[in-house]
Amino acid sequence: MKKNFPPLLAILIASLAAACAPELSQVQKPPKNTKTNLYTGHGNSEAVVEFDYRVQIRTKVKPTPKQAHDAIEAQVTHLFGPLSAAVISAAPKENHTITKIQVLPAKPVSAGFIASYHYAGTMVVGNQAGNQYTVTLPRNPKTIYKKAITKVRGKLEYPCTDEHYNSEDDFWYFWNPDQPGCQLEEGRDFDRIDAKVTRIRNTVKTYPDYERLAGRDGTIQIAVFFGMDEETSIKNPLKSADLNSENFRAIRQSLVNLGFTSRVSTRTEITAMLGFRPSPFPYLETLTKKNSKATLVIRLFFGPTGIDENSAAFHHLYKSALEQASVMIYDGHSGLGGHLDLADIESTEQFKITPDPSRYQIYFFNSCTSYTYFNTDYFARKQTSADPRGTKNLDILANGLATAFDVMHDTNLALLRAIDAWSSGKAKTSYQELAAQIDSENLFGVIGDEDNPTH
Numbered sequence: 001m002k003k004n005f006p007p008l009l010a011i012l013i014a015s016l017a018a019a020c021a022p023e024l025s026q027v028q029k030p031p032k033n034t035k036t037n038l039y040t041g042h043g044n045s046e047a048v049v050e051f052d053y054r055v056q057i058r059t060k061v062k063p064t065p066k067q068a069h070d071a072i073e074a075q076v077t078h079l080f081g082p083l084s085a086a087v088i089s090a091a092p093k094e095n096h097t098i099t100k101i102q103v104l105p106a107k108p109v110s111a112g113f114i115a116s117y118h119y120a121g122t123m124v125v126g127n128q129a130g131n132q133y134t135v136t137l138p139r140n141p142k143t144i145y146k147k148a149i150t151k152v153r154g155k156l157e158y159p160c161t162d163e164h165y166n167s168e169d170d171f172w173y174f175w176n177p178d179q180p181g182c183q184l185e186e187g188r189d190f191d192r193i194d195a196k197v198t199r200i201r202n203t204v205k206t207y208p209d210y211e212r213l214a215g216r217d218g219t220i221q222i223a224v225f226f227g228m229d230e231e232t233s234i235k236n237p238l239k240s241a242d243l244n245s246e247n248f249r250a251i252r253q254s255l256v257n258l259g260f261t262s263r264v265s266t267r268t269e270i271t272a273m274l275g276f277r278p279s280p281f282p283y284l285e286t287l288t289k290k291n292s293k294a295t296l297v298i299r300l301f302f303g304p305t306g307i308d309e310n311s312a313a314f315h316h317l318y319k320s321a322l323e324q325a326s327v328m329i330y331d332g333h334s335g336l337g338g339h340l341d342l343a344d345i346e347s348t349e350q351f352k353i354t355p356d357p358s359r360y361q362i363y364f365f366n367s368c369t370s371y372t373y374f375n376t377d378y379f380a381r382k383q384t385s386a387d388p389r390g391t392k393n394l395d396i397l398a399n400g401l402a403t404a405f406d407v408m409h410d411t412n413l414a415l416l417r418a419i420d421a422w423s424s425g426k427a428k429t430s431y432q433e434l435a436a437q438i439d440s441e442n443l444f445g446v447i448g449d450e451d452n453p454t455h
Contacts, residue, residue: 096121227332400443
């Protein structure tokens with residue numbers, strides 16, 4: 001049955017699409033990593049999801065094992081769209097394995113070949129799901145996009161995907177055959193598959209390792225990056241109409257209300273900090289508060305952050321934050337994983353990002369589908385022989401689903417308030433309490449807290 005979205009939900013979907021604007025011509029995918037770190041969530045948990053399916057490969061010659069595997073990978077990438085739109089939503093971790101591949105002639109033979117396989121991978125799944133979960137996949141990932149296009153009075157329309165981001169490169173992320181007007185047919189163009197769900201138990205009571213956040217000078221350095229919604233907007237967030245400038249102003253005001261003092265960096269200071277004169281100049285403001293246990297120094301950044309934008313200033317400050325800050329918060333577009341892809345940033349700027357594996361840090365990727373994009377690759381940068389999973393000195397906070405700009409202020413502030421409360425001796429907030437506060441129905445969770453303090 002087709003789902004008819006009420007007007008309020010339609011507005012929300014449009015807002016999410018804006019917050020998750022791809023802005024990339026190529027999909028960026030994280031490396032495979034079959035290791036599973038433990039997880040904290042509110043209303044969700046990680047699970048191993050398994051199913052058997054097949055992919056159509058239209059070719060006259062039997063595909064090679066590599067060709068069959070590539071076709072399967074192209075197909076399972078399309079898990080994203082329907083998983084995000086499902087009543088009980090889910091998001092894949094991209095650490096899946098494909099096994100039991102068997103290639104046979106299709107029926108009729110003129111249809112080419114069928115490659116059957118077994119999928120097993122970690123997903124974050126809403127707790128309402130039981131031991132089964134329905135996933136949706138196109139029968140042929142090469143032809144599904146064109147089949148989803150309709151023509152009305154000579155004009156092409158895209159009812160099965162986002163109305164703004166309707167290119168073939170973005171289709172895997174936004175497609176949903178249950179959208180109003182979508183003429184894709186179950187059993188012909190796509191199938192719903194019953195998958196087995198094996199839950200991975202959430203951590204029960206864990207805390208940020210607050211005592212280890214402060215450096216030797218007793219300072220907790222926090223870097224908060226507000227990526228612009230539109231690169232062409234005014235770069236001063238106090239004057240800009242850019243969507244994310246509202247979050248900048250709201251966080252700034254909330255910190256001032258908490259007793260922080262503020263100072264704006266000059267262009268001369270920014271140039272000295274970077275070692276070059278950026279174009280455009282970002283807006284940097286530092287807020288400071290001296291508490292009984294530690295001094296908090298929070299640097300707010302506002303500027304372009306896209307991998308395909310003029311983001312040199314962001315890249316250098318981001319590198320510095322990943323290597324030296326106690327806490328790094330990113331609030332902006334994911335770019336379908338490309339904007340914060342470490343290898344791409346390194347290639348663009350010709351430097352290496354080398355976080356200290358012995359320094360405890362918290363990274364909060366407050367952007368769309370960051371659970372999938374910014375997970376294993378970042379833990380890998382902290383791995384050592386004594387810490388093969390990279391979790392002992394890194395906790396990652398991430399979102400499983402699309403995240404609207406209008407929820408980012410509250411979610412960012414929850415973490416900042418928790419650190420402020422601890423450093424002033426008022427409270428010690430657990431990750432489970434944070435997850436309950438931050439929950440915005442986007443499958444928020446904490447990864448890698450299994451080796452954190454429990455009291």
